[in-house]
Amino acid sequence: MVDKIDGPMILAGDFNTTTWSYSLRNFAARNGFVREALNMLTFPMSWYYFDASRDTLPFLPMDHVMTRGGVVVHDIHTGRPTASDHLPVVFKFSVN
Known part of the structure; x- marks a missing residue:
């Protein structure tokens, strides 16, 4: 499905798989x-x-951020714990 989308893209989340x-x-x-x-x-x-x-x-590294199409990630790190059983992934980005 993602191969049909043109332009800059960020795909992020829990993929239930490791890096x-x-x-x-x-x-x-x-x-x-x-x-x-x-x-x-x-x-x-x-x-x-x-x-x-x-x-x-x-x-385990179960949460992922992927980019394409000119998205530039400037900073990426885990956030503070929440009520989730995963740590959040926080990132700063720009698009050309």
């Missing part, structure tokens, strides 16, 4: 995306077991 995933790597290459959020640890903020939740430090 080293072949499917994510192939998707980005096939659609001309630059992967901006490589190896940013965003998940999980909580670990569930035995019907209880425990806070944890994230150890």
